[in-house]
Amino acid sequence: MMAILMRHLLLNKHKIFYFFFCLGLFSCSDDTDNQLFTILTTTGILGDAVQNIVQDDKDVVVVSLMGPGIDPHTYQTTQKDVQQLEHADMIFYNGLDLEGKMNNLLKKMAQKRKVYAVGNALHATQLLCDGAIGIDPHIWFDIRLWKQVISFISQKLQAARPESAARYQNNTVAYLETLEQLHQSITTQLQSIPKEQRVLITAHDAFGYFGKAYDIEVVGLQGISTVSECGLKDINRIVQLIIKRNIKAIFLETSVSDKSMRAVLEGCAHYGHKVGVGGYLYSDALGAPDTLEGTYCGMVRANTTTIVNALK
Numbered sequence: 001m002m003a004i005l006m007r008h009l010l011l012n013k014h015k016i017f018y019f020f021f022c023l024g025l026f027s028c029s030d031d032t033d034n035q036l037f038t039i040l041t042t043t044g045i046l047g048d049a050v051q052n053i054v055q056d057d058k059d060v061v062v063v064s065l066m067g068p069g070i071d072p073h074t075y076q077t078t079q080k081d082v083q084q085l086e087h088a089d090m091i092f093y094n095g096l097d098l099e100g101k102m103n104n105l106l107k108k109m110a111q112k113r114k115v116y117a118v119g120n121a122l123h124a125t126q127l128l129c130d131g132a133i134g135i136d137p138h139i140w141f142d143i144r145l146w147k148q149v150i151s152f153i154s155q156k157l158q159a160a161r162p163e164s165a166a167r168y169q170n171n172t173v174a175y176l177e178t179l180e181q182l183h184q185s186i187t188t189q190l191q192s193i194p195k196e197q198r199v200l201i202t203a204h205d206a207f208g209y210f211g212k213a214y215d216i217e218v219v220g221l222q223g224i225s226t227v228s229e230c231g232l233k234d235i236n237r238i239v240q241l242i243i244k245r246n247i248k249a250i251f252l253e254t255s256v257s258d259k260s261m262r263a264v265l266e267g268c269a270h271y272g273h274k275v276g277v278g279g280y281l282y283s284d285a286l287g288a289p290d291t292l293e294g295t296y297c298g299m300v301r302a303n304t305t306t307i308v309n310a311l312k
């Protein structure tokens, strides 16, 4: 018996070494992670908000589950996401049903750790609501509302990490000033588009808050969520509107399939009406991390430039 065991150990000694090597690696990795305060966000837009508050705090790591081009309405959590959520010290999500398929998991997580829906930063009267469809979750497109969200996140972070509260407060004040300047700047740019041409036609209704804040008429093909697909009736409705109003351009979105908007273009062509593609707008996801559009401010600036260039 002993001889068989010794033979087994000798034959598998490299595997056994590998097992203990991995064990060592994981335990080292756990030690490192334990020293860092992990803040997890669902969307990259929220990750950017947290990053602007914590900035260069070396004791903190910010992780976002949804990267560029990811649609939060239909996002399904992976096993890796669940592990990351379970190990996070704090979790921020948008709420208002944006992360529709994660609702149950987030509620479960809230029983064990600090989990915050940033939609709670806003008063019910500030939210856009369509009786039949529900509350519009795309609150980040009104910069003044997003400033309230930033203050809400900052309060929660300062309470969780009192040792860094003063730094976070200073960072927050500076970032709120940057956002106010951004609000003023894009207001001026968008008002340069003649009022009758200020119509934004997009794949899904992500720009309701944007339209209300900056006086732009917004028409979405798919409603406030991408979960249900649009039908031929919706496409015809938009085609007729484009022809009637002589609209110059429609817009595609980086996180939504452009299939239905291509059908709108074909529909317009069928009636001999020429309409252009104004370009891609960042709606529910930031651009790539190493680009200007990889930040909230960069994304808003890029969208504004695209809209002004296409509609003015």
Ligand SMILES: [Zn+2]
Pocket: 073, 138, 204, 205, 206, 224, 225, 226, 283, 284
């Ligand atoms: Zn959306």
